[in-house]
Amino acid sequence: MTYVSAGREYTRDSRYLTTRITADGRDGYPVEPGRYRLVVSRACPWASRAVIVRRLLGLEKALPMAIAGPTHDERSWTFDLDPGGRDPVLGIERLRDAYLARDPGYDRGITVPAVVDVPTGAVVTNDVSRITLDMSLEWSAHWRDGAPLLYPPALRQEIDAVNDMVYRDVNNGVYRAGFAGSQEKYAEAYQRLFARLDLLSERLERSRYLVGDTLTEADVRLFTTLVRFDAVYHGHFKCNRRKLSETPVLWAYARDLFQTPGFGDTVDFDHIKRHYYVVHTDINPTGIVPLGPDLSGWLAPHGREELGGRPFGDGTPPGPPPPGEEVPAGHAP
Incomplete structure (x- = not known):
């Protein structure tokens, strides 16, 4: 698979399926507990957003989850973690099949997260930004007791503004550096990222x-x-001005979140490393997966409590991950 185009800037294909699942069903897909299946890979940062928000809001029963394996080929993510290599609910080996069930001529990215309508086996949406916002806006009737307000009305404008700049320069910025097709395009992305x-x-x-x-x-x-x-962006994507663990404030902030229920208990470092180093053969042709970094630092005290704040507001932390959704032993600190 090719991710780098010589001489060119990396441009993400954002032609998503934008159908929404809403409380009133105005797009034809009403919120119904158990009707849909959230397909993710723990390797993917975009899918990991949905995994975390689902956990924090307690939507595990209302919106069951399928976990694809960490690697894929040019065709699609696969369900190689499941017995027989098939998702036990959708009955498919490849996520591609659910996209083609929606549109036999589908010619865009086979991406995660994707929400699949179980009765038809067709993808409803893969609109990554909208999926998590709609968990807050449309699925509230099925939240757990004590669910936090992740998108409170009074702060939405500021949250949207922060999300826009973080997406442009950080979330997508690491990819713009890692998949840059020239020194000039790499340098531009690198400078914007670290600024x-x-x-x-x-x-x-x-x-x-x-x-x-x-x-x-x-x-x-x-x-x-x-x-x-x-684990991946510093070396694999050449975002190497300094490591996160060498950036005191961001490192403490990241550890604070990692140690918050619903965040670190969803992170699978083994899947993350295998995905990037195995799939991106044009920038890592050997497919060798690094053994490091040392993960023990993620559990070190962070001291961020001194700044105050209430992680869950008037709510409460989520309980442990449900059976079958735990990160395997050895894949995390």
Whole structure:
């Protein structure tokens, strides 16, 4: 598979299926517990957003989850973690089949996260930004008791603004550096990435969380890039001004989130490393997966409590991951 085009800037294909699952079913897909299946890979930062938000809001029973394997070929993500290599509910080996069930001529990215309508076997949406927002906006009738407000009305404008700049310069910025087709395009992405990380570090010196004094959607979106930084982006994507663990404020912030129920207990470092180093053969042709970095630092004290803040606001932490959704032993600190 080819991710780098010589001489060109990396451009993400964002032509998503934008159908929404809503409380009133205005797009033809009403919120119904158990009707849909959230397909993710723990390797993917975009899918990891949905995994975390689902956990924090307690939507595990209402929105069951399928976990694809960490690697894929040019055709699609596969369900090689399941017995017989098939998702036990959808009955398919490849996520591609669910996209083709929606549109036999589908010619865009076979991406995760994707929400599949179980009765038809067809993907409803893979609109990564909308999926998590709609968990907050449309699925509230099925939240757990004590679920936090991740997208509170009074802070939505600020959350949206932070999300936009984090997406542009950080979430997608690491890819723009890693998949750059020229020295010039790489340097541009590299400078924008670290300039933004410096500004975020300044912001987080004064505040425990990105917006307000509780966890929000903005923290989820930044976390999924930060947690992959030293394991893959620093070396594999050449984002190597310094490691996250050498950036005091962001490292403490990331550890704070990692140690918060619903965040670190969803992270599978083995899947993350295998995905990037095995799938991206044009920038790692040997397919060798690094043994490091040492993960024990993720559990070190972070001291961020001194800044105040209430992680879950008036709510409570989620309980342990449900059976079958635990990160395997040895895949995390």
